[in-house]
Amino acid sequence: xxxxxxxxLLDRGFVRLVDFMGxxxxxVQSARVxxxxxxxxxxxDRKLINYLLKNxxxxxFEQSVFKFHVSCPIFVMRQWIRHRMASYNEISGxxxxxxxxxxxxxxxxxxDLKNKQGSVAANVPNEELTRLxxxxxxxxxETYQKLLKLGAAREMARxxxxxxxxxxxxWTINARSLMNFISLRADAHAQWEIQKYAEAxxxxxxxxxxxxxxxxxxxxxxxxxxxxxxxxxxxxxxxLKA
Numbered sequence: 001x002x003x004x005x006x007x008x009l010l011d012r013g014f015v016r017l018v019d020f021m022g023x024x025x026x027x028v029q030s031a032r033v034x035x036x037x038x039x040x041x042x043x044x045d046r047k048l049i050n051y052l053l054k055n056x057x058x059x060x061f062e063q064s065v066f067k068f069h070v071s072c073p074i075f076v077m078r079q080w081i082r083h084r085m086a087s088y089n090e091i092s093g094x095x096x097x098x099x100x101x102x103x104x105x106x107x108x109x110x111x112d113l114k115n116k117q118g119s120v121a122a123n124v125p126n127e128e129l130t131r132l133x134x135x136x137x138x139x140x141x142e143t144y145q146k147l148l149k150l151g152a153a154r155e156m157a158r159x160x161x162x163x164x165x166x167x168x169x170x171w172t173i174n175a176r177s178l179m180n181f182i183s184l185r186a187d188a189h190a191q192w193e194i195q196k197y198a199e200a201x202x203x204x205x206x207x208x209x210x211x212x213x214x215x216x217x218x219x220x221x222x223x224x225x226x227x228x229x230x231x232x233x234x235x236x237x238x239x240l241k242a
Contacts (some may be wrong), residue, residue, distance in 0.1 A: 003082065006069075006094035007203065007204075008208065009072070009196050009197060009200060010072075010073070010103055010193060010196065011101070011103060011104060011105075011202040012071070012101050012102075012103065012166055013070075013071045013072045013073070013103070013166060013197075014069075014070070014071045015068055015069070015070050015197060015200045015201060015204070016068065016069045017066060017067070017068055017172065017204045017208075018067045018068060018069050019066075019067035020064075020065070020066055020067070020208050021065045021228075022063050022064025022065055022175070022209075023062075023208060023209055023229075024045065024049060024210070024211040024212055025039060025045070025210050026063045026064050026065060026213060027049055027052070027060045027061055027064060027175070027209075028048055028049065028060075029059035029063070030059070030062075030063040031048060031052060031057070031060040032048075036189070042058045044174075045211070046211045048213075048238075049211050049212055049215045050215045050216070050218065050219065052215075053135050053212075053215045053216060053218075053219040053220050054215075054218075054219040056204055058101055058176045059176070061174065061175040061176040061178045061179070061212065062174040062175070062177075063165055063175075064174060064175040064209060064212075065172060065173070065174050065179060066172070066174075066175070066204065066205075066206075066207075066208070067170065067171070067172045068170070068172075068201070069168070069169075069170055069171075070165065070168065070169055070170075070171055070172045070197070071166055071167070071168045072167065072194075072197060073102075073103040073163065073164050073165065073166055073167075073193065074163045074165050074166075074167050074195075075162070075163040075164065075193075076166050076191075076194050076197065077169065078163075078192050079185075079190075079191065079194050080171075080182075080194065080197075083173075083177065083180070083181050085173070085174075085176075085177040085180070086171055086172060086173035086177055087170075087171070087172040088169055088170070088171055089169060089170045090167060090168070090185065091167060091168045091169065092172075093154060093155065093158040093161075094153075094154055094158075096154075096156075097148065098144065098154075098158055098161060098165065099166070100141055101165065101166040102137045102141075102149055102162070102164050102165050102166065103164040103165075103193075104130060104133060104134050104137070105128055105130065105133075105162070106126060106130055108122075108124050108126050108129045108130070109121060109122060109124075109192070110122025115189075119191070119192070119234060132201060133164070133232075136162070137162060137164065138158050139177065140161055141161070143160050144158065144160050144161055145189040147160065159197065160234065175205070175209060175212060178205060178234070179205075179216050179220060181198065181201065182198050182201060182202050182205065182216075182221075182228075183220065183221060183223060184223075185198035186198035186202060186223060186225045186227075186228055187223030187224060188198055188224040188225060189223075197227065199227050199228070200227070202227075202228060206231075214235045215237075217231065217232040217235060218232070218235070218236070
């Protein structure tokens, strides 16, 4: 099932769903195969999915698989690949010339003094910081082009390029591992930039597996994220009205 719609992120990034296999019913079929049963209707099937997530019976969710095409800054990719229960294939700077595509934020955060790896909203000179980054990136990319013109191999010339350069990759992951990714990377403790990607992934997840997504928010989501928290509240109200 080929899917073309994508979500634009940051200044030049995106996530799009390339392919999908399975769905909520695939989870139900997998869970019931042990006693040779399949769907018993929407109400019973949704109750089963809720039961599975509530009681941490996760293997049936491995039967649904998403394939994404992602464009993100390299420093985001560095965090992304720590999630090893998936398949990756990334564009290579050895085979192709690196494009002039770099993440240039306009709003900067300050260092969190309590959390060594975190950041916080801060009164910093945004325009000056953006100008400094942009000028350095321009210089790096110009030097990269000069290295290529002087005969340097692409695999060596790329050494001059900074971590805010955009990379692209294909990412194939089952629903169980996708829920783990969203749980960790959509949470407020994650870096803001990767939070935006996790939110986009969550929207595709809800679109293709609405029953599982609702159960995920109800039983497995323990993080803090205004978008997911609001969606959890909305779905909870719909359930109460039904």
